[in-house]
Amino acid sequence: MRTLTDRALNLAQVQGASYADIRIVRRLTQHIAVKNGVVEGLSDDGSQGFGVRVVVDGAWGFASSSLLSAQEVDRVTAQAVQIAHASALFKTREVHLGPPVAHSGTYRTPVQIDPWSVSLDDKIALLLQADQGLRATSGVRVASSTLAFWREDKTFANSEGTYLEQTIIESGGGIEAVAVDVERGQVQKRSYPNSFGRDQRTEGWEAILAMDLPGNAPRVGEEAVALLTADTCPSGVTTLILGPTQLALQIHESCGHPIELDRVFGAEASYAGTSFLTPEKVRTFRYGSDIVNLTADATIPGGLGTFGWDDEGVPAQRVPIVRNGIFCGYLTSRETAQQLRDIVGTESPETSGGAMRADGWNRIPIIRMTNVSLEPGEWGFDDLIADTDDGIYMELNRSWSIDDKRLNFQFGTEIAYEIKNGKMGRMLKNATYTGMTPVFWGSCDAICDAGHWRVWGTPNCGKGQPGQTAHTGHGAAPARFRNVQVGVLK
């Protein structure tokens, strides 16, 4: 690989690049999907290629190709330089990356059991067993079980002396039961352990075994059918307790995205939007109540946003985002860290927070979440319920929507339970809640302790043009919010 990376970096500089980097990426994925007792999808997919990123005349250029040869490296590097020249025709500022980044090393996701060492027979057998469990309850119309495995081997080199090799391994799995009442026009769904197909972690096959998909399948099927006849979530303003997976998504949407500094600076304005967390709010804005502490940490074992270095060669790190309710930091890149210092002064870090991640060889790195988490509090879950006179517990996302500055949100969950006089009561369906981000987090008055906290994976975070899908992690324990509008669905 070194021959190819040196060739690209030398050529780029000869052709006028003040900075250049190259990533060579080989990605293997395996997906297995069982539906109603039939293996409906089973595929092994491979994709490899390289991307060259350059700064020429103070502007960016990037080109990529799937053909790994010296001749193609020359062509693509020249193309990246030509593109950068075109970018320079309409620039309003020079790209400034701050201090050079020069690291070398290797990183490999620690796994106990390599998922590619497990036979397809064993994987299929596990899903078929879960499928049987899901369909054990009559009334389950569609039973789906999924496994997904991912391996990415990545070489990164830049013109400042960095040369890094990383192997990231991920394992994901999940089950879903859909119950249908055609006559009454109702569809209800339950999933485990997370919604939209699966939970995913930077771990090996051990992550799948720990999920115990077959053991949870009968309960998931029963709950899907029970939801058809459950009462509808009432409408009103009440106390809301969010379960950990729904809270993970709440963090993702209302904290993770608005702290992406490229969004703040308008880089995503035409597509995903911007952010209400503008730079003057750093260290002054009350984002949440005193007990709300949020961090972005790319070093958490097993987190889906865990790696050795980001795609600018910056080491993985833990960055404070909200401390005791006060907003204090962003997810940054090398370039945006410099832009922020220009605005808020030298108190802001000079180096990147290490959040630049690319979705493969054919995409540029953009700022993405790592593991953005709500730090645990001090409550036991049973104590939290016992301490709640009147409210609703909601868990596992069914729908999600938030405005383009990440203020007004509305979420729906698969299941909910009424809480009365400190006890969980009747099951509720079609639960929704809505609010404004700082008001909502300001109403947080209890967070469960570390014993209830874990990192959940979001393997489907979309951003950028052309589109990129990131894998992010979110640590969460159940938490309570006061005076929340619930039951929006008419």
Add this chain to the structure above:
Amino acid sequence: MLGQERIKEIADSILAESTADQTEVVIQTTDSALTRFANSSIHQNVAETDASVSIRVVLADPAGAGARIGVASTNSLDRVALFHTLGAALSIARLQPPNPDFRSLPGPRPIVQVAAFSEATAGCTPEKRARGAGAICLLARAAGLVAAGALTTAALELAVANSLGVFAYHRTTQADINTVIMGDTSSGYAAAFALDVNDLDFEAIGREALEKCVKSRDPRPLEPGEYTVILEPYAVQDFLQMMTWTGFSAVALQEGRSFMAGKIGQPIVDPRVSIWDDGLSPDGVPLPFDFEGVPKQRVDLIENGVARGVVYDSYSAGKEEGKTSTGHALPAPNTFGPLPLNLFFGSGDATLEEMIRSTERGIYVTRFHYTRPVDPTRVVITGMTRDGTFLIEKGEIAYPVRNLRFTQSYLEALNHLDSIGRDTRLLTGMGGVACDRMPALKVHQFRFTGATEF
């Protein structure tokens, strides 16, 4: 671009080597570039060259209990990698239990050749893209505003071959521009799509967004509630896409999840509404066959308000007696099922001006943002307005309003129809694969359930 001859050579070599009972090869190539701008300058500028080969093999179960299917893909075109991928697909197929529902890969059917390729788009240079994006940036700068957006040019090839004699090849180009122009308190949006980059009028797109931005300055808060709305085609496209996700697939219908379930042949929306899929129409972006090489049929999904049907691939068609694929397969493996990718919403006879003039009090919506199904069986969707929302009073745009959240059944909205626009707009469709064409709509009793601060 590999060209039809080279692609056929690759496909034939795999088919000749395969020991499976049936084999399918799908080859896609991409030569695309995207120039992205923000703060009125180019900040991301990228290009990609890729070619991928996906191989699906089918092994008949000796006991006649169905078929074992394996899929593997690679983007390496050397002979060793291709045959390794074929081997991987065969290994996968051998290891899995038979699928009793699988009938067969499709056999050959005549495919209409449609022209959808522009040399100008395929050969578009970075400088030309920069000048297109720059034209919009300069307009914004001159008005003291900032522009953001993206200009894509792409040349794509799709080929499908199988051991039953199918060989289908299509090449196409895409030129797509979208922009948001922003001021301190407002923003405006515009977008356009063409096969030929020379058909995109960048200044006109810039002016449309700029005018919307200027008009929506200093928006005022408005109480949520039920309002008459006039929806530009940008917003109406979301109706098509959400109805696709929640109901236009045969799999959704077969599983009872579709809003059409149990209602085929019955009126479900206003009789003026007709929605269809047509991969061959020159009014869209032609895509003559699907990812199984089956020619695309026109499918009337809703005709004069009546639920008429859904789209099929060969697998979902095999589950129903007498059905054949309508040519709407997605790449295998695919548990979601077939989808319509070339949607049309039939136009009416009203102009936007007439819609506004006939409105006593209502809201004018440029587009929606971040929409998601809340109750798929009724197509209840929630989302925000964005980039130009206005109050209409006494037949005129009165003033801009802050963005609102809606939670509304799109089916109900299509039953509360006042008028359908005369003019239609072609916009990039789901996943950027194809395009949709739709008019503006005027609808009463549209339910807004919240508001934001801008």
